[in-house]
Amino acid sequence: MFEKLLPKEISFFEYFEQHSKLSIEACRELNAIAANPSELMMRVNRIKEIEHQADEVTHRCIDALHRTFITPIDRADIHRLMKRLDDIVDSIDSAASRMAMYELTELRIEMKQFTETLIIATTEINGAVRNLRHMSKMGDAVEKCCLAIYQAENEGDQILRSAIVRLFREEKDALTIIKWKEVFERLEKATDRCEEVANIVQGIVIEAS
Secondary structure, three states, rough: OOHOOOOOOOOOOHHHHHHHHHHHHHHHHHHHHOOHHHHHHHHHHHHHHHHHHHHHHHHHHHHHHHHHOOOOOOOHHHHHHHHHHHHHHHHHHHHHHHHHHHHOOOOHHHHHHHHHHHHHHHHHHHHHHHHHOOHHHHHHHOOOOOOOHHHHHHHHHHHHHHHHHHHHHHOOOOHHHHHHHHHHHHHHHHHHHHHHHHHHHHHHHHOOO
């Protein structure tokens, strides 16, 4: 129903889906670093490419928003959702870039835990936004995805706490502590952004019901 009100060349739901797929791809690249640290620079460069692609999707969406009179959902929600989707990729890129800058090739176990959690969260985001265009029929499916995202964000909080405790307990080099703490905090920030996306999506569904 919503899509009939839009010009054929513009579908904001497609922008959401394109961006969420890029988020998953970025997380998988980060997970590949955790599995094989020797590929750090190659994977970091690929994440930077994905971040640029995500920016382009965001810019196209915002430009379309400025040119479109009738939108399928509230204009402010479209803008907020795209911004938060973009923040996820930015946080992942920020963490990866710091790993390269600090030459962190001896990885800690929490890195793998974070990347696996982020893959789950971004995959659920993709499921939520794919069902968003049919929210009148797929509201329960969207809700299920959002609950899974919240769970992933809670796990991110727990991983960060455990990582920081172990880091200060086991690591003797102060610079290494500072470097890893910064990376871990950016990974946890990515899970926070996933939660914020879920909040926005839930709000959209509630307003439409």
